[in-house]
Amino acid sequence: MSTFSRxxxxxxxxxPPLVETLEKYIDSASALLTPDEKLRITKEAHDFQHSELGTQLQQALENRAKNQKNWLEDWWYNVYTEIREPLAPYVSFGALNTVYNCVDGGQVSRAADVLHHWLSVWDKIRHGKWPITSSRGVTWDMNQFHHLFSSNRTPQKPRDTMDRFFKTKEEGDTPTHVIICCNGCFWKLNILNEDDDTIKTPDELYNMSVCLSRCLSVCLSRCLSVYLSVCPDVCLSRCLSACLDVCLSRCLSVCLSARMSVQMSVCPDVRFLQMLKFVSDNSPDESSRCVSKLTTTHRDIWTTNRDELQRVCDPNMASLKDVETSILFMSLVPKKGGNDQQKLMANALQDESWYVWQDKSVSITVYQDAQVMVQGDHSNIDAIVLLQVGDYAASRVRKQLWHPAKTGSDAHFEFPERLVFELNEHLKYTISQADVDFYKSKKLYRARPVHFYGYGNDQCRTAKVYTDTVVQIALQLAFLKTHGSFAPIYETASTRKFFHSRTETVRGCTQQFVRFAKALTEEKKTEKEDLKKLFDAALNAHNQLMADCMDGRGFDRHLLGLKTALSIMNKGCGPKRAAPAFLTDDTWKRTGGDGNFLLSTSFIGYMDNEQPGTIGYVAAMRPDGYGCFYRIGKGRISVSVSDWTDSRSNIDAFCGNILWALDALAPFLTPAQKL
Known part of the structure; x- marks a missing residue:
């Protein structure tokens, strides 16, 4: 059965029926409102339900659903592509993988392995051999796997476009190259063997890198010996850096054909005197003016600069097309990643400004010590898809330093094509300004890992409760203990049982949870048996919300559809209609409306062998809130937490209280709750 056959x-x-959506919204909001506020929004919602406008908007959605198999799909992508802030840190997803170990001198071998296994997924999807995802016997939509590779969020005004170039074998030709960025230089690498249309092995990918490295080393040694004979007191590191820049720029500029093959012993001719002059002039290295920095800026600014980049010269247009259509983007970077998980997590979303082409759905960074990071544009795919493929690749990568099998002396290796962007003075200045803004934005947020070892999925299964629901209750208790108030909370519910669907919002701060939390934390002690009943009620309420959302009977996406339909209606020639009162009431945003959730959370998968694997995060939805993204093991739970600096959030206290809350729930995990 092929990947997309179902x-x-x-x-x-x-x-959903309008009355059902409004009732669910009122019930959800009531947990965070006073009795008077509840009465007010109940009346406002009732008035809308029975109004002509309510009937018209609901009918508009139902008519749209008759003509489109997914009435929400385009509108949901628009929600993302209308965001104008830089993708990182505001939209992108960053992740590390705990399976990867540091290996001295292993950057190239690790990169070859990682690239090969990611491309093997590309190959399986292209040939329809990637397994269909299912959950509890229900087939899930696989469209996001079709979007994963060769996709690009192209900057436009007033809204970006999602450009997708991947095609299956049945659909036709598809891009077959990746982009490798090394020291700020771009290389186009064809990943298929010409004779049999198979992807290159790790050995072949490694040898292509070594071939390039050896050609450059000859040029470097010649250049360095000449230069040192002229300037013996020159700083060696400075000379090496400058020589490397020149070699990358000059030595390979003669190899602009992607199909050129060379022997490992062959080195292109280089004009050494020109390189030495370049060194003596202290020309900056390629990373200082790397074009990928432009992708880190405000989307309107990047739109303008992308147009400017294309106007400079025709080769820029061709190079830009190569990057944007590529299967994925990989950087080999001149620094060590290390093993400090907190530092790795912070750098997963933003490390150095040139490491990632922000518009791509898949960007992989490989460090000098073989540490690996993955970043993706959340607009195009949900994080769970990226994580699934990331775990697949990481589980197959070798953990030790390795060298490729020796080949004959007459072996030929396909030479990568160097992509060179020509920059005018305006673009050079803009790149330098992008650098400044990027490093400012790195200081705006924080990220922390939290690892709990008290229990995990095994104990929860014995107690016949969903571990995910337990974590949701714990996160809300942690917020309550940290800030003394309840929080509107967003949990991702997958709606992939429906055609081209992605997610719905579970608003987990229910009235049942509020009653349990108050009883658990108040000074007046509640009997354990009564607490257990309140806990069970909170569990059941959350589970029902999750079931409804996964069945397409949530209310947030429906309300988004009604608002969008009204916006379209008001663009017509008729009289402009005011938004329903409950959507403009101050309680709307206070209870989470328009993405104002103090807790934005998602369960991102179960662990294999008690190893968290791929763990990552997006930034919190609100400046004073937290992002929480967790994986569940048999005997442990790991949470990635993010927040924004200079706000009332307190990530250290909150992380500590997550551990407290999970411990506090342990006594209630008895075999009394039925799944």
């Missing part, structure tokens, strides 16, 4: 069998995303 797509046409998936049901359409339903439009």
């Amino acid at each position: 797509q046409d069998q998936l049901p359409s995303l339903p439009v």
